[in-house]
Amino acid sequence: MSEKIKVKVSHRFKASPERVYDAWLDPEKVRLWLRVSLQNMGLSGDIGQVEVNPIVGGDFLFTDIRDGIEARHWGTYLELERPNKIAFTWIVDESEASDPSRVVLTIQPEDEGCTATIVHELDAKWADYVSQTENGWNCMLRATDTLLENQ
Numbered sequence: 001m002s003e004k005i006k007v008k009v010s011h012r013f014k015a016s017p018e019r020v021y022d023a024w025l026d027p028e029k030v031r032l033w034l035r036v037s038l039q040n041m042g043l044s045g046d047i048g049q050v051e052v053n054p055i056v057g058g059d060f061l062f063t064d065i066r067d068g069i070e071a072r073h074w075g076t077y078l079e080l081e082r083p084n085k086i087a088f089t090w091i092v093d094e095s096e097a098s099d100p101s102r103v104v105l106t107i108q109p110e111d112e113g114c115t116a117t118i119v120h121e122l123d124a125k126w127a128d129y130v131s132q133t134e135n136g137w138n139c140m141l142r143a144t145d146t147l148l149e150n151q
Contacts, residue, residue, distance in 0.1 A: 021107055034143070036143035073092055087104045088102075101126075118141065
């Protein structure tokens with residue numbers, strides 16, 4: 001196993017922990033917040049597949065089109081503890097499949113809403129991408145928030 005580094009981001013939601021948790025496992029909601037997050041990163045937001053099997057050991061696949069090429073993001077759910085924790089592997093390249101990164105989304109209730117924190121543990125060889133990784137997860141959390149505020 002290779003050396004790992006951790007990327008950590010947090011976001012405060014007015015929504016309940018249950019709503020935030022569910023938004024990360026409902027394929028229709030994932031499609032909506034994923035589109036917004038990609039657009040906020042300057043990409044087209046052209047979503048292809050969104051497949052979610054929200055059981056421990058279940059897989060997910062998200063794809064979008066970038067410059068005419070399908071970008072794939074996939075993994076397996078490792079822990080699902082509604083409404084406080086979703087842990088999953090995260091793979092963006094076939095070469096990572098044997099040693100995928102691990103992502104843990106924790107959702108802590110607060111007086112009015114909750115705080116969601118993502119910790120992404122990835123291979124140290126990706127150290128040059130820490131800022132880009134933080135930006136990506138922050139965009140996803142903000143897009144989730146926008147979705148939930150508008151529902």
